[in-house]
Amino acid sequence: MSSESSVAPGLAPEEPNHWRRFLSIWVIASVIGTPLIVLLVGPLLGPSTGSEEAGGQHTIMTVLAAVATPVFMLVVLFIAYSLVYFRQEKGAALEGPAIRGNARVQAVWIVVTSLIVLGLAVYGTYELEDHYGHGSGSGPNPLTVPSGPKLPVQVIAQQWLFTYRYPTYGGVETTHLELPVDQEVEFNVTSLDVIHSFWAYKLGVKADANPGANNIAFVKPTKEESFEVRCAELCGIWHGAMVNPGKVVSATAFNTWIHEQQARLAPATKALPSYSKTYIPEPTRRAE
Amino acid sequence: MSVMAKKVIGVTLAVAVVGVAIALYVADWATSFPPPVSSTVNPVSAGGGANLTIETVGAVGRKVSPANPDWVSYLVKSHGRWVHSTIYTVPANSVVHVTLYEFDSASGLRNQFFSQVQGTVGGTMTLDGKTVNAVNGEEAAHSFAIPELGVFVPLPGVSEAEEEKDFCEEAPCEPGQYHHRTITFSFRTGKKGHYRWQCFVPCGAGFLNGNGGPMQTLGYMDGFIDVV
Numbered sequence: 001m002s003s004e005s006s007v008a009p010g011l012a013p014e015e016p017n018h019w020r021r022f023l024s025i026w027v028i029a030s031v032i033g034t035p036l037i038v039l040l041v042g043p044l045l046g047p048s049t050g051s052e053e054a055g056g057q058h059t060i061m062t063v064l065a066a067v068a069t070p071v072f073m074l075v076v077l078f079i080a081y082s083l084v085y086f087r088q089e090k091g092a093a094l095e096g097p098a099i100r101g102n103a104r105v106q107a108v109w110i111v112v113t114s115l116i117v118l119g120l121a122v123y124g125t126y127e128l129e130d131h132y133g134h135g136s137g138s139g140p141n142p143l144t145v146p147s148g149p150k151l152p153v154q155v156i157a158q159q160w161l162f163t164y165r166y167p168t169y170g171g172v173e174t175t176h177l178e179l180p181v182d183q184e185v186e187f188n189v190t191s192l193d194v195i196h197s198f199w200a201y202k203l204g205v206k207a208d209a210n211p212g213a214n215n216i217a218f219v220k221p222t223k224e225e226s227f228e229v230r231c232a233e234l235c236g237i238w239h240g241a242m243v244n245p246g247k248v249v250s251a252t253a254f255n256t257w258i259h260e261q262q263a264r265l266a267p268a269t270k271a272l273p274s275y276s277k278t279y280i281p282e283p284t285r286r287a288e
Numbered sequence: 289m290s291v292m293a294k295k296v297i298g299v300t301l302a303v304a305v306v307g308v309a310i311a312l313y314v315a316d317w318a319t320s321f322p323p324p325v326s327s328t329v330n331p332v333s334a335g336g337g338a339n340l341t342i343e344t345v346g347a348v349g350r351k352v353s354p355a356n357p358d359w360v361s362y363l364v365k366s367h368g369r370w371v372h373s374t375i376y377t378v379p380a381n382s383v384v385h386v387t388l389y390e391f392d393s394a395s396g397l398r399n400q401f402f403s404q405v406q407g408t409v410g411g412t413m414t415l416d417g418k419t420v421n422a423v424n425g426e427e428a429a430h431s432f433a434i435p436e437l438g439v440f441v442p443l444p445g446v447s448e449a450e451e452e453k454d455f456c457e458e459a460p461c462e463p464g465q466y467h468h469r470t471i472t473f474s475f476r477t478g479k480k481g482h483y484r485w486q487c488f489v490p491c492g493a494g495f496l497n498g499n500g501g502p503m504q505t506l507g508y509m510d511g512f513i514d515v516v
Contacts, residue, residue: 158488161433163401175435175438237503237504238510241435263402267422270422271400271403271404
């Protein structure tokens with residue numbers, strides 16, 4: 001691309017100022033396009049607003065889309081502009097003039113892209129830790145932990161089902177995940193066999209389930225609704241069927257439900273090992 | 289024809305042949321399902337519902353499975369014959385009465401949570417004629433679970449002594465010939481659907497975590513319940 005001040009040899013002197021023209025087009029397109037993307041595409045991005053974490057993830061996705069829009073416009077418009085204005089005339093077989101280095105373009109490119117990437121990295125890191133991992137698995141010792149009371153729920157993955165253990169309710173284990181609304185929840189995610197991944201999309205929670213390891217994720221559900229838990233790590237023949245129903249309910253309904261589970265599943269609870277962050281099941285005779 | 293042209297044709301043909309062979313293999317694998325076996329539907333005068341008679345064996349044997357004779361497996365009875373299938377058809381909105389003969393010995397549950405009988409009528413099963421609502425998870429040889437329907441039934445195995453005495457090495461195994469445990473339970477079906485079922489005991493001998501081989505192959509330790 002040339003400008004009036006640096007017209008390459010062989011180009012007509014009446015060549016317009018492509019820099020100014022292209023930048024104008026790009027700025028106008030970005031000013032119009034970015035709000036449109038935020039308003040029209042933004043609501044479709046990321047999980048819903050089922051929890052504080054999900055809402056935060058939705059905001060982050062929207063910010064990323066807003067930042068990416070001008071970059072996307074730059075690339076697409078540059079290609080389109082070049083196709084229109086720098087198209088080789090029919091029958092011509094000349095190569096364009098060689099361009100050897102442009103310190104200003106390179107400097108601007110490096111500085112701008114570095115600022116965008118570093119800015120997003122800082123923003124992402126801040127958001128991640130400001131929201132206690134933002135629903136992601138933060139390992140056995142999260143850097144930041146929400147204050148106040150938390151409901152601990154252990155997620156136990158096995159081929160091919162998730163079960164859930166509530167240590168503060170006698171260690172009862174269930175096949176359904178039920179949570180009280182507006183209550184901070186601490187998921188302790190582990191596996192009894194291979195690597196799985198606990199993914200409650202609507203709640204904005206995703207944490208790998210590793211055998212012999214505890215992976216903590218925090219979430220605060222804000223809406224009473226049903227949701228689905230899926231395994232997000234290919235784990236064998238029934239990976240695609242490793243789906244559980246889940247529900248966020250009122251505190252009263254949760255209390256009723258958990259006490260019903262305690263009574264109904266008393267024999268299973270009695271057979272379970274003491275609550276632990278991880279379990280190493282006895283190797284079975286056949287598996288040895 | 290030039291040497292180059294011959295080479296191109298040769299390579300093209302070879303690639304095509306290999307591609308077709310791979311496609312045929314994948315198609316064969318993807319469409320190889322055990323035959324669906326229907327439960328026996330009872331007349332209303334006999335209480336209605338449907339009956340399903342199945343058995344689990346410690347080694348399916350060469351006659352039934354030449355490729356994997358030493359794998360554990362389920363078999364189902366159909367018209368008086370044992371059939372090597374794990375796809376069962378049962379009626380919707382009915383009670384399915386299951387009779388299961390367990391010929392294998394214990395492997396033990398990895399998660400003791402499944403030692404409780406869940407999702408059956410009354411939350412119980414009978415084990416050799418005795419009604420129970422839970423078993424010792426260490427004694428489970430296999431389990432029969434339909435997670436979507438909330439059905440989890442642990443299946444205690446025969447003792448090692450009994451197994452050493454008369455281990456059925458070649459399916460089908462007849463209850464009158466070998467030591468076994470008899471388990472009965474009933475579960476309710478709801479709407480029509482295609483539900484997967486599986487065993488939760490890691491009984492795939494010699495595979496990672498005991499969950500490979502027969503645990504990951506349709507026709508052995510998992511299958512479908514077609515509610516129609």
